[in-house]
Amino acid sequence: MASSIDDLKSAIKEALPDLDMVIAWTAGPDPLSHTPLFITDEADIERIAWDPRCSQNLAGYLTGLRGKKVGVVAKGCDARSIVELLQEKLIDREDVTIFGLHCTGAVDARTTRKALGSSRGVEDVAIDGATARFTVAGEAKTLPLGETLQQKCFTCTGADAEVCDHFIGEHGLPPQVGERPASTLEELEAMSMEERLHFWEDQMTRCIRCYACRSACPLCVCQDHCAAQSREPHWVDQTDHPREKLMFQAIHALHTAGRCTECGECERACPMGLPIMTLKQALNRSIQDLFDYRAGTDPDQAPPLFEFREEEKNIKEREW
Amino acid sequence: MTSTDATNLYLPDMATIQEVIQETSNIKTFRITLNNPDAMRRFRFEPGQVGQLSVFGVGESTFVINSSPTRMDYLQFSVMRVGEITEKLHKLRPGDQVGVRAPLGNCFPYEDMKGKDIVFVGGGIGMAPLRTLLLYMLDNREDYGKISLLYGARSPSDMAFSYELPEWLEREDMTTELTVDNGTPDWKHHVGLIPNVLKEMAPSAENAFAVTCGPPIMIKFTIEALHSLGFNDEQIVTTLEKRMKCGVGICGRCNIGTKYVCKDGPVFTYAQLRQLPNEL
Amino acid sequence: MLTARYIANDKLLPWLLSLTETRQVLAPVQVGGQTLFAPLDADSRLDLKGLADASAKAALLPRCETLFEFHYSKSEGVPSRTELELRETLPDQETFLFGARPCDAKGFTVFDRVYDAGTRRDIYYCSRRDKTLVAVLACTDPADTCFCNRVGGGPGETDGADILFTPVKGGFVVEAVTERGDAFLLEQPLVEAEDRTEEARKVREAVSDAMPDEAPLVGIQSKVLELFDDKGFWEGITSKCLSCGACSYLCPTCYCFNMTDEIKGDDGVRIRTWDNCMSFQFTLEGSGHNPRDGKAQRMRNRIGHKFSYYPELHDGNLACVGCGRCIVHCPVSMDVRAIVDQARDRALAKEEHVND
Numbered sequence A: 001m002a003s004s005i006d007d008l009k010s011a012i013k014e015a016l017p018d019l020d021m022v023i024a025w026t027a028g029p030d031p032l033s034h035t036p037l038f039i040t041d042e043a044d045i046e047r048i049a050w051d052p053r054c055s056q057n058l059a060g061y062l063t064g065l066r067g068k069k070v071g072v073v074a075k076g077c078d079a080r081s082i083v084e085l086l087q088e089k090l091i092d093r094e095d096v097t098i099f100g101l102h103c104t105g106a107v108d109a110r111t112t113r114k115a116l117g118s119s120r121g122v123e124d125v126a127i128d129g130a131t132a133r134f135t136v137a138g139e140a141k142t143l144p145l146g147e148t149l150q151q152k153c154f155t156c157t158g159a160d161a162e163v164c165d166h167f168i169g170e171h172g173l174p175p176q177v178g179e180r181p182a183s184t185l186e187e188l189e190a191m192s193m194e195e196r197l198h199f200w201e202d203q204m205t206r207c208i209r210c211y212a213c214r215s216a217c218p219l220c221v222c223q224d225h226c227a228a229q230s231r232e233p234h235w236v237d238q239t240d241h242p243r244e245k246l247m248f249q250a251i252h253a254l255h256t257a258g259r260c261t262e263c264g265e266c267e268r269a270c271p272m273g274l275p276i277m278t279l280k281q282a283l284n285r286s287i288q289d290l291f292d293y294r295a296g297t298d299p300d301q302a303p304p305l306f307e308f309r310e311e312e313k314n315i316k317e318r319e320w
Numbered sequence B: 001m002t003s004t005d006a007t008n009l010y011l012p013d014m015a016t017i018q019e020v021i022q023e024t025s026n027i028k029t030f031r032i033t034l035n036n037p038d039a040m041r042r043f044r045f046e047p048g049q050v051g052q053l054s055v056f057g058v059g060e061s062t063f064v065i066n067s068s069p070t071r072m073d074y075l076q077f078s079v080m081r082v083g084e085i086t087e088k089l090h091k092l093r094p095g096d097q098v099g100v101r102a103p104l105g106n107c108f109p110y111e112d113m114k115g116k117d118i119v120f121v122g123g124g125i126g127m128a129p130l131r132t133l134l135l136y137m138l139d140n141r142e143d144y145g146k147i148s149l150l151y152g153a154r155s156p157s158d159m160a161f162s163y164e165l166p167e168w169l170e171r172e173d174m175t176t177e178l179t180v181d182n183g184t185p186d187w188k189h190h191v192g193l194i195p196n197v198l199k200e201m202a203p204s205a206e207n208a209f210a211v212t213c214g215p216p217i218m219i220k221f222t223i224e225a226l227h228s229l230g231f232n233d234e235q236i237v238t239t240l241e242k243r244m245k246c247g248v249g250i251c252g253r254c255n256i257g258t259k260y261v262c263k264d265g266p267v268f269t270y271a272q273l274r275q276l277p278n279e280l
Numbered sequence C: 001m002l003t004a005r006y007i008a009n010d011k012l013l014p015w016l017l018s019l020t021e022t023r024q025v026l027a028p029v030q031v032g033g034q035t036l037f038a039p040l041d042a043d044s045r046l047d048l049k050g051l052a053d054a055s056a057k058a059a060l061l062p063r064c065e066t067l068f069e070f071h072y073s074k075s076e077g078v079p080s081r082t083e084l085e086l087r088e089t090l091p092d093q094e095t096f097l098f099g100a101r102p103c104d105a106k107g108f109t110v111f112d113r114v115y116d117a118g119t120r121r122d123i124y125y126c127s128r129r130d131k132t133l134v135a136v137l138a139c140t141d142p143a144d145t146c147f148c149n150r151v152g153g154g155p156g157e158t159d160g161a162d163i164l165f166t167p168v169k170g171g172f173v174v175e176a177v178t179e180r181g182d183a184f185l186l187e188q189p190l191v192e193a194e195d196r197t198e199e200a201r202k203v204r205e206a207v208s209d210a211m212p213d214e215a216p217l218v219g220i221q222s223k224v225l226e227l228f229d230d231k232g233f234w235e236g237i238t239s240k241c242l243s244c245g246a247c248s249y250l251c252p253t254c255y256c257f258n259m260t261d262e263i264k265g266d267d268g269v270r271i272r273t274w275d276n277c278m279s280f281q282f283t284l285e286g287s288g289h290n291p292r293d294g295k296a297q298r299m300r301n302r303i304g305h306k307f308s309y310y311p312e313l314h315d316g317n318l319a320c321v322g323c324g325r326c327i328v329h330c331p332v333s334m335d336v337r338a339i340v341d342q343a344r345d346r347a348l349a350k351e352e353h354v355n356d
Helices: A002-018 A042-047 A076-087 A109-116 A151-155 A184-189 A193-204 A212-216 A242-255 A265-269 A277-291 B037-042 B084-089 B124-139 B165-170 B194-201 B216-228 B270-275 C009-019 C102-115 C123-131 C179-186 C196-210 C221-226 C231-238 C246-250 C295-313 C336-355
Strands: A021-030 A033-039 A070-074 A096-101 A122-128 A131-136 A139-144 A166-168 B013-022 B027-034 B050-055 B059-064 B075-080 B097-104 B117-123 B147-153 B175-180 B208-213 B236-239 B267-269 C004-008 C024-031 C034-039 C064-074 C082-088 C095-100 C132-137 C163-168 C171-176 C257-264 C267-274
Touching (some): A002 A021, A002 A042, A002 A070, A002 A166, A033 A042, A076 A096, A109 A131, A109 A139, A151 A277, A184 A277, A193 A242, A212 A242, A212 A265, A242 A277, A265 A277, B027 B037, B050 B075, B050 B084, B059 B075, B059 B097, B059 B124, B075 B084, B075 B124, B097 C082, B117 B124, B117 B194, B124 B147, B124 B208, B147 B194, B165 B175, B175 B194, B194 B216, B208 B216, B216 B236, B236 B270, C004 C009, C004 C196, C009 C024, C009 C095, C102 C123, C102 C132, C123 C132, C132 C179, C163 C179, C171 C179, C171 C196, C221 C295, C221 C336, C231 C295, C231 C336
Parallel strands (some): A021 A070, A070 A096, A096 A166, B117 B147, B208 B236, C024 C095, C095 C132, C132 C163
Antiparallel strands (some): A021 A033, A131 A139, B013 B027, B013 B097, B027 B075, B050 B059, B050 B097, B236 B267, C004 C171, C024 C034, C064 C082, C064 C267, C163 C171
């Protein structure tokens, strides 16, 4: 992506004088994950990194910076979050400058670290067809995508940032999905209701309630006033029971139903590796069936649960 | 180590509400006694110390013990209704059970204050912590110099301790001034902001201490007024409110730099506060 | 001379399982793709590669623990009255904590100074501490994000531990560090370590020597404090922070907690749960005032607590043991080392500026 990154840097350089800041990525403390970079000074542009290690969705910062002129770098999925924020009027289109990218897939640092044995010495990562190629301390290593990419990449609906002000790279290439590992959603769909509850209770015993899932979600805008900590109403108690923790996940999923663009930040941020995007995926499938709607595709469309219609085409309230 | 040879820092003593006084529309005072008569007899505290009141099933919250250690028939707490726990406390009636963890924290420097003139400046619910020291001093009257009190509230009906104000106004061994932001036709005292009335009162700073408590903005201007009257930072004493949980300096939320308000406070001189990071 | 023993690799798991007959054994095991400290049983998959994903702190400070239970009932004499009964619930589980790393154990010493402080003994913590034997496993493969050597620790150190395991050829050398560790080892059917203790010492030294030699992060209490009012600095370093609790909850030294009541019908509990200083609610007062209402103020307190306030109160000991979990698991890859380095540089630059 050598040429892409140069194009990205020059586009940002040109736009920066008219912006309060540009949010991009730079090399992070761990060689397998880059970290957000807030650019206010032209000198910082040189530090920008762009490769499959740029996993964070930077759209989440936009609501907190409302009122400022902000440039943001976006992969295909990140751009869908921005579109959703625009649809919900949580950000203002004229204040946001989007530098759109074509993404070849985002590294799951956790699984990759395990597959490589360690993240030490990783110098470069590139996705090439169905393979992830790493340069580790000067040596080439490859891994299958199933052991490298985040789960969300295998259900990617578009690798390009479709809504943007500046597109960097070649537009129109399809997502490189390659072989798709079995998803948690498919596993769950094969289970009985009882087994599903058991599955989630088992998973939720690991939850430490750090709420990184919530804090990383670009659409979670209640943040400081979250139902998870509210005593009145007392939706969730603070005991360690997995059902209480699952209750929070259920609230989160319902709050983002028909809004969630499956950017995967909840799952990526979870330090316990809980497959919590699955809950949102399941609701999104229902939303699609009921309203024929996908979140984050059209800035001018209203999310279906934001509107009330007396008659819904796919919902029969009565048998007759 | 076994449980029997150590005190449980978090286990409240059971107590019974003896009396509830509606002070203002949103402040109630609770007079309680510990259920264990021996514990009640042994109970000691110093003016300015706080306690954690529990409504079991709702939680715990911190309040200053505003009765005086010289009057141990009951422990008194005044509670402004602001959140979940205070809301539930306001629903309690005489005979109801609460938990108490007390005394916690430090106290007013009432020993250092001996022989000095004392100026009390209280605003709203901030009068509660001053009351304990005032009563203590009135009960040890000969140990202290001139005592003056300036108590202000938003309106006459927002004045707490109205059952004691006539006595304080009448006493010849203290001066009492009352003020409200908004007067009523029958209000006979000052109308105006506390710092302004304080300047009019113009208490002497010589050999004196000022003790103040109230909303942050009132404290700020009261301290300015005290400075203009010649009080230095060591002569100004205040007591802080912070969100507290454990009450013993462990749980981590009430610190200002290295000082834990629940353990090292809540009472600080203004000189001490100025040594701390600015994070009130 | 304290006891030193040896255990072969293939004897380790059977020996640990034999201990479970008399006590709980907590060890790093694989759970759903993570390596976490959990009670060991015959089905457990022990994982001794590198650092566990979560620290071992829950062994002494559980994520959620009941402080007491209460029960409401109608008064027999006066039906309009409600009676209340409290029942103290103290921990009594004998535990052998195996495979904690030296940083994990050093984290316990951070707790000890706060939870076992003279007259203010927290009996929940102290009971657990007294009933838990801590066996650390010396590190042989520190990660890029490990920095114990910069915060007063080391990959083979034993602060806070009773027993030290060091990997050697074919197995582990097991050395007692404390009297109670010694008493325990003497009862165990393990073979003499003989001259393998020398091999173990060399292993530890080699690992320690191989760690990158970077500036210590200790002794900068005043530097962090000098920056207290430097709003630009704190806002700058915090701009990407999500203000979640992943760092706090994975940290082996973060000990702040919340206390809440939960009640169903007439029965309830008062519990204490981990709390997180990066949460808005942490310092939110009843009046609505919040002394740390922005993430920059919260981060300032977090860094301040670990590198300034705590060391100021506790003889220079930091409330950071350099495990790097906050770095590895941060959703936006924040780096506490970089923050502290920047704070020091900024404070030094200011001092120079003043001296000019």
